[in-house]
Every structure is written in C-alpha cells, then in structure tokens.
Amino acid sequence: MRRGIRYVPQGMQELPAGYSVLGIPVTLRRDSPHHARTAGFFGMYWIEVNEHFFYLPFDEQHAILLHECGHVRLHHLLFRLLLLPLAWTNWVKTLCWKQEFDADTFACKQGYARPMLQYLRRARDDTASEYHPPPSMRRKAIEFFMHNGVPLCESSC
Numbered sequence: 196m197r198r199g200i201r202y203v204p205q206g207m208q209e210l211p212a213g214y215s216v217l218g219i220p221v222t223l224r225r226d227s228p229h230h231a232r233t234a235g236f237f238g239m240y241w242i243e244v245n246e247h248f249f250y251l252p253f254d255e256q257h258a259i260l261l262h263e264c265g266h267v268r269l270h271h272l273l274f275r276l277l278l279l280p281l282a283w284t285n286w287v288k289t290l291c292w293k294q295e296f297d298a299d300t301f302a303c304k305q306g307y308a309r310p311m312l313q314y315l316r317r318a319r320d321d322t323a324s325e326y327h328p329p330p331s332m333r334r335k336a337i338e339f340f341m342h343n344g345v346p347l348c349e350s351s352c
C-alpha cells in the first residue's frame with residue numbers, strides 16, 4: 196500500500212445473474228429504504244437489496260445478507276405473519292427485537308461477527324424502533340458473542 200492512499204475494500208458492484216446466498220435468491224429493489232431485507236411468505240423467500248448496498252465493503256455485504264438468511268432459516272417471517280393480529284402487543288415487539296439479535300447471531304456463527312459489527316458502527320443514528328433494537332444494543336450483543344463464543348441471549352431465553 197502506498198503511503199497516504201487508504202485501501203477501500205470493494206464490494207459487489209451489481210448482482211450476478213441468479214445470485215443467491217445459502218440457496219436464498221437475492222434481488223435488486225432500488226427504491227427500498229433498507230440495505231437488505233427479507234421478503235416472501237410460506238416457503239418462498241428472497242432477499243431484496245437497494246442500490247446503496249453496492250457501496251458497502253464486500254465483507255459487510257455478506258454479513259448483512261447472512262443476517263437476512265438468518266431471518267429465513269429461523270422462520271422469522273412466518274412467526275411475524277402468524278402474529279400479525281398481535282403486532283401491537285409488547286410481547287410481539289420484544290419477539291421482533293429478539294429476532295434481530297438471533298439473525299445477527301446467525302451471521303456471527305458463519306464467521307461474520309467483525310464485518311457485522313463494522314456495518315452497525317456505520318449507523319447514523321442509534322434510535323430504536325418498535326420492531327428493531329438500536330444499533331448500539333446489537334453491537335453489544337455481537338461483542339459479547341465475539342468474546343464468549345455464545346450468544347448473549349438465545350431464542351429460548
């Protein structure tokens with residue numbers, strides 16, 4: 196590396212045709228507000244990425260795709276669909292927060308704890324939403340996993 200020139204890791208510039216991760220198709224939805232999100236229902240799932248996704252470093256792209264794979268593999272969307280009538284309850288909101296931690300743990304278990312942490316450090320604001328924990332809480336849970344090799348909290352707790 197030449198002095199003064201910072202290495203900028205390059206990510207995917209576009210989706211290769213038929214691209215999938217762990218058998219889950221990845222599609223482009225330019226106008227999506229999320230870098231990546233899972234969509235689908237009853238066994239038909241896919242991951243949508245927006246155009247900002249392509250500006251992320253390659254390892255962070257993979258980390259967030261694996262986070263989305265975690266949502267699919269752990270059947271989170273099915274739970275959310277079934278619990279839709281109770282979506283306003285604190286119980287379901289708590290469950291949704293736990294699903295985010297579990298999806299992060301899934302990515303961590305694939306070896307992507309550090310890139311997931313880097314990605315969450317980029318978060319511009321640290322506010323929680325009703326269904327999403329704040330990035331700082333997710334970072335703490337990932338750091339716990341990195342230091343202890345076990346999740347801070349499994350689905351059963």
Ligand SMILES: [Zn+2]
Pocket residue numbers: 262263266294295298
């Ligand atoms: Zn998620």
